[in-house]
Amino acid sequence: MVSAKAPKHVHYSSSGNLNYRVAASVAQKNTGHRYLVNVNKKLGLSPGYHTQRLARLRDYQRSKQRALATTRAFKRKRLEKKAKMHQKLASAEVREGVSYQTGCSLDAAISDDIQSIPAPVITPEYLPLEPKTLNDSCMTYFDVETTGLGRDSHIIQLSAVNSQNTKFNRYIKPARPILPQASEVTGLKFQNGKMYHDDREVQSIGISNALTAFILFLKEIHNTVLVGHNSKIFDVPILINALEKNGLLNNFMSSPKIYNTLFGELYSAHDSMEDVVALRRLFEKISPSLVLKSKFSGTYESVMQLYQHRNCTKGLLTTLRPLTNSKTITNCMATKIASSGLGLSHLKLAHKRDRQQGIENLFTELCGHPSKARVTKSKKIIQATSTYLNDLEE
Secondary structure (H helix, E strand, O other), X not given: OHHHHOOOOOOOOOOOOHHHHHHHHHHHHHHOOOHHHHHHHHOOOOOOHHXXXXXXXXXXXXXXXXXXXXXXXXXXXXXXXXXXXXXXXXXXXXXXXXXXXXXXXXXXXXXXXXXXXXXXXXXXXXXXXXHHHHHOOEEEEEEEEEOOOOXXXXXXXXXXXXXXXXXXXXXXOOOOXXXXXXXXXXXXXXXXXXXXXXXXXXXXXXXXXXXXXXXXXXXXXXXXXXXXXXXXXXXXXXXXXXXXXXXXXXXXXXXXXXXXXXXXXOOOXXXXXXXXXHHHHHHHHHOOOHHHHXXXXXXHHHHHHHHHHHHHHHHHHHHOHHHHHXXXXXHHHHHHHHHOOOOHHHHHHHHHHOOOOHHHHHHOOEOOOOOOEOOXXXXXXXXXXXXXXXXXXX
């Protein structure tokens, strides 16, 4: 209140009117804004209509706020805000470690405690393409066949067809064995340096040459959009992984049943060339609206962010294996911890800084949504993790 009448950017502290400004603040606090009306009357001055009106309005607002502050809902909200502020401060202290201490970088006893624990990582989401962008784009339908079902599998067939019916198909020599289950589904085998599709030899090339050819195929048409079935979960991560490993990243419901229902015929599923031709026919038959296309699309930037986040999560997840192997936490919880940007070294550091509340303050740190915890608020999981770290140190 005093700062409003004697702001810092105006030097009133050595002026003679500072006492009057402070006195005005005291009067406003004790009697309300009507003090100004009383002062004017005492001096024989007319306070004026607008002065009295504003004083009544301000006093009414003040009494209303005072009445509101006594309600149970207001007090509960105030306590919640206080708890959140305390939680935020406690989490920051655990993450930062020693930041303000004389000679903290020279003292060997605490020099290791200077390391900061990463802030919460929010899992990226696919950002949809604008309908206008989709309207001006050429659709290219693509599919991959791989050596297995994991996201680290190698591509053995890469196929695509665009809306102009230009086709692309390459068989690729894998750098690892094709799993029997995958071979049974796709009909692809690699024996003695030769690729076979349904026991028929087909020409195969290296992954780098295949990806380079695919990039050139996409560049032939301006403003192309890749379309795939279940591609966000499997095909896109596989393709990006292959492009990254070969240094080409910067240059870049069941389908058979639906197909049979719409066209009354079957096609060779799990042959990526057949898959993309069928996918294009399905897409053109259903003819989804621009809004629907946009809803299930993803920009290149958001796809890359999600890919990088998954790679980072995968690396942190390997450090948490001792916790899952000892049944301290489940694989699902370990994935959640790694996804938030935490590894075992970070958990050890938080526990070292505060044995009682370190893990709790770290796991319950609010991020994103106001009430969403970084990892979990479960006392059982927090206690189990803390106990494991205690036993580890002993």
